[in-house]
Amino acid sequence: MGVDLQQDHFTLFGLPRRFGIDRAALDAAYHELHSEVHPDRHAHLPDADKRRAMQWATRVNEAYSTLSKPRPRACYLLQLEGLDAGFESNTAMTPDFLMEQMEWREAVEEARNAGDGDELSQLHVRLRHQAREQYGHLERLIDVDRDYDAAAELVRRLMFIEKLQHEIDDALEALET
Amino acid sequence: MALLHIAEPGMSAEPHKHRLAAGIDLGTTNSLVATVRNGIAVCLPDEQGRTMVPSVVRYRTDGSIEVGQSAVRAHATDPKNTILSVKRLMGRGLRDVAHVEAMPYDFMDSDGMVRLRTVQGVKSPVEVSAEILRVLAARAEASLGGELTGVVITVPAYFDDAQRQATKDAATLAGLNVLRLLNEPTAAAVAYGLDNAAEGVYAVFDLGGGTFDLSILKLSRGIFEVLATNGDSALGGDDFDHRIFCWVLDRANIAPHSREDGRRLLMKAREAKELLTVCEEVPIKASLQSGEEVNLVLTRDEFAHITEHLVRKTLAPMRKVLRDAGLAPEDVKGVVMVGGATRMPHVQRAVAEFFDQEPLNNLDPDKVVALGAAIQANVLVGNRKDEDDWLLLDVIPLSLGLETMGGLVEKVIPRNATLPIARAQEFTTYKDGQTAMAFHVVQGERELVSDCRSLARFELRGIPPMVAGAARIRVTFQVDADGLLSVAAREMSSGVEASVLVKPSYGLSEHEIAEMLRQGMDHAGDDMTARALAEQRVEAGRVLEAIEQALAKDGELLDARERMQIDQSMAALRATLDGADHHAIRQAIDTLSRATDEFASRRMDKSIRGALAGRNINEIEV
Numbered sequence A: 001m002g003v004d005l006q007q008d009h010f011t012l013f014g015l016p017r018r019f020g021i022d023r024a025a026l027d028a029a030y031h032e033l034h035s036e037v038h039p040d041r042h043a044h045l046p047d048a049d050k051r052r053a054m055q056w057a058t059r060v061n062e063a064y065s066t067l068s069k070p071r072p073r074a075c076y077l078l079q080l081e082g083l084d085a086g087f088e089s090n091t092a093m094t095p096d097f098l099m100e101q102m103e104w105r106e107a108v109e110e111a112r113n114a115g116d117g118d119e120l121s122q123l124h125v126r127l128r129h130q131a132r133e134q135y136g137h138l139e140r141l142i143d144v145d146r147d148y149d150a151a152a153e154l155v156r157r158l159m160f161i162e163k164l165q166h167e168i169d170d171a172l173e174a175l176e177t
Numbered sequence B: 001m002a003l004l005h006i007a008e009p010g011m012s013a014e015p016h017k018h019r020l021a022a023g024i025d026l027g028t029t030n031s032l033v034a035t036v037r038n039g040i041a042v043c044l045p046d047e048q049g050r051t052m053v054p055s056v057v058r059y060r061t062d063g064s065i066e067v068g069q070s071a072v073r074a075h076a077t078d079p080k081n082t083i084l085s086v087k088r089l090m091g092r093g094l095r096d097v098a099h100v101e102a103m104p105y106d107f108m109d110s111d112g113m114v115r116l117r118t119v120q121g122v123k124s125p126v127e128v129s130a131e132i133l134r135v136l137a138a139r140a141e142a143s144l145g146g147e148l149t150g151v152v153i154t155v156p157a158y159f160d161d162a163q164r165q166a167t168k169d170a171a172t173l174a175g176l177n178v179l180r181l182l183n184e185p186t187a188a189a190v191a192y193g194l195d196n197a198a199e200g201v202y203a204v205f206d207l208g209g210g211t212f213d214l215s216i217l218k219l220s221r222g223i224f225e226v227l228a229t230n231g232d233s234a235l236g237g238d239d240f241d242h243r244i245f246c247w248v249l250d251r252a253n254i255a256p257h258s259r260e261d262g263r264r265l266l267m268k269a270r271e272a273k274e275l276l277t278v279c280e281e282v283p284i285k286a287s288l289q290s291g292e293e294v295n296l297v298l299t300r301d302e303f304a305h306i307t308e309h310l311v312r313k314t315l316a317p318m319r320k321v322l323r324d325a326g327l328a329p330e331d332v333k334g335v336v337m338v339g340g341a342t343r344m345p346h347v348q349r350a351v352a353e354f355f356d357q358e359p360l361n362n363l364d365p366d367k368v369v370a371l372g373a374a375i376q377a378n379v380l381v382g383n384r385k386d387e388d389d390w391l392l393l394d395v396i397p398l399s400l401g402l403e404t405m406g407g408l409v410e411k412v413i414p415r416n417a418t419l420p421i422a423r424a425q426e427f428t429t430y431k432d433g434q435t436a437m438a439f440h441v442v443q444g445e446r447e448l449v450s451d452c453r454s455l456a457r458f459e460l461r462g463i464p465p466m467v468a469g470a471a472r473i474r475v476t477f478q479v480d481a482d483g484l485l486s487v488a489a490r491e492m493s494s495g496v497e498a499s500v501l502v503k504p505s506y507g508l509s510e511h512e513i514a515e516m517l518r519q520g521m522d523h524a525g526d527d528m529t530a531r532a533l534a535e536q537r538v539e540a541g542r543v544l545e546a547i548e549q550a551l552a553k554d555g556e557l558l559d560a561r562e563r564m565q566i567d568q569s570m571a572a573l574r575a576t577l578d579g580a581d582h583h584a585i586r587q588a589i590d591t592l593s594r595a596t597d598e599f600a601s602r603r604m605d606k607s608i609r610g611a612l613a614g615r616n617i618n619e620i621e622v
């Protein structure tokens, strides 16, 4: 088997298809691939080479941005397992989760309205911790139990957390300008 | 399989010759050109030993053009034709430019990029910048004793697509082959990092005459990875000058002034600002055309006070860039200071306070960007040596999106994504039989189209007629390593490639550039055909050389028939070189390029397999 633009991200980096990832190996593979394909390595060559380099480098970046972050990596793995990643429409959320969502939203809203940058930053940190806790579960669900439906549910929670983080970022940015 | 190809004599299977390249720092206030000589990057001086060329262009009544020091001398006597800080106008409309009222130019009121009326006719900022580039390139060619194969031109990291494109267009007008547009803070990081064998996370704080950039980079084993960048492409030393200028008008109680007086006072303001870096107080004295006298004293404290809000403007980008990089100030190992305006003590203080460490001032803030650009240019042009095993991974500074219903922006490419990057979005038709579709591309972080920069409008034509909602039009955004966007579109169900007509909002169209090129040549008495012929010959030489090298190295990737085809195309190209038809040469280059397309992919695949081989032995099968 050769290498081509179509192969999956894990194969591209020579890594096993798992959620639990060897970050150092990923980074090393990413850098080594770029040493070959990055447009800067081909700037003196004819257009055909430059075009090819841009395609490959684009491909490498796409793969790296997906695998280097836990939530996109999980989505991608689930997609490889045939689960639709279009999670948003798929809304079977537990009441617990919905409650929790509302509480978080209110907290963010309150801090925003009060113009309380410190509180917003605090919330941001707490959300980051929350997300981090979930990654452990996600690893077990995907790599060990292979319970992809449960994993998908967890991914939805993470997407919600991410969305909140973005809202906090926006609120902080608005405060600063 | 084919044996190693023995090159004909004189056809250069020899290790290729050293190619001439230069790095250009095209600054708001000052520009520099640098090159690598015997492995060391140096800024090239003029006869008087000055490396900095003031970014000032004067159009004279006699049709000549002055650039640099001699143009500066006319700033107060001929302000309308003496263009300073033109970089602030690149890719900008009249309404976007701060303090237009303080600029002594005769602006044309038109859509798109601003234009200036001069004694030599209407000029676009792109043309003005091209004059500066010409002078720098000529300096490099005189010093290196030959024609430049390519240049790297630096741009502020926070420049948007329109500003980058304008810079590249200026290079085209100046007849330069741009190897890469390189972000200024990244260039500085290369010069600093290679010099100090730095490892870890660094910030580069670059405050020049008109722009502010802040980049966070991770340096690790030869990889310079930009994690995030932020800034303000309309903040710099000029704004501090303007504050002093306003302070003077206010304190001296001066009435509206002439262009000449305005320019004179602005220059006095800049002098005062620069002196305050070393003095506690400075006198500001001027006799104006109006007969009024200015006689004031500005203290360092007062200066810090009246410009405090400008320094504060750098804080939000500092916070944002760290947030985007997912870092805290204490994660930053060093803060490299770049740009003349970072010499101001209160700027130094603000940075030290924010990062809780003394910033690094151990390199020349004026030269470091040009030196980094020269180092990059030398490698990109093909003079890479084994020890040049470093690589830059840079990012896009601002998100790209499309206008959707209700004047909202749909983000397609997020800011701080590593380049190159491509993203596709699918759209459908909303009317039966619809064959065309219009899009509006914007750049920025805000939700409303009206709060973002308009980059271009484009229209797809040639969509096959179908019922509403049946067409699947895939629009692909590709941003290259220069940070420049290109757009392609395809109807997926029929596979028809829709044609894309792009109308830049603040840029020049291809037609306008061609026209400017033609005019420039008429002016210089250049023969367009002779020049095109020379250019195509050089290009052909480059292509042939590159392919010969590739064949020598990887010839075994081709079978006999493929090899023959390539050999034939090369012979055909060589044959055209004897003639004087530049179209024929171009065509032969294109044919050869197509003939080697597949070879190029195979070689790329081979090198990728090589890269992976270390870790994953059983993957390598040829």
Ligand SMILES: Nc1ncnc2c1ncn2[C@@H]1O[C@H](COP(=O)(O)OP(=O)(O)O)[C@@H](O)[C@H]1O
Binding pocket: B026, B027, B028, B029, B030, B031, B207, B208, B209, B210, B211, B236, B237, B238, B270, B273, B274, B275, B277, B338, B339, B340, B341, B342, B343, B344, B365, B366
């Ligand atoms: N000693 C100094 N003190 C304060 N400002 C200075 C000093 N020297 C230069 N500057 C300012 O730095 C700016 C030019 O910086 P530079 O890095 O050359 O800008 P650019 O890259 O935009 O051309 C000008 O606004 C100039 O007045």
Ligand SMILES: [Mg+2]
Binding pocket: B025, B027, B028, B184, B208, B209, B339, B369
């Ligand atoms: Mg600069």
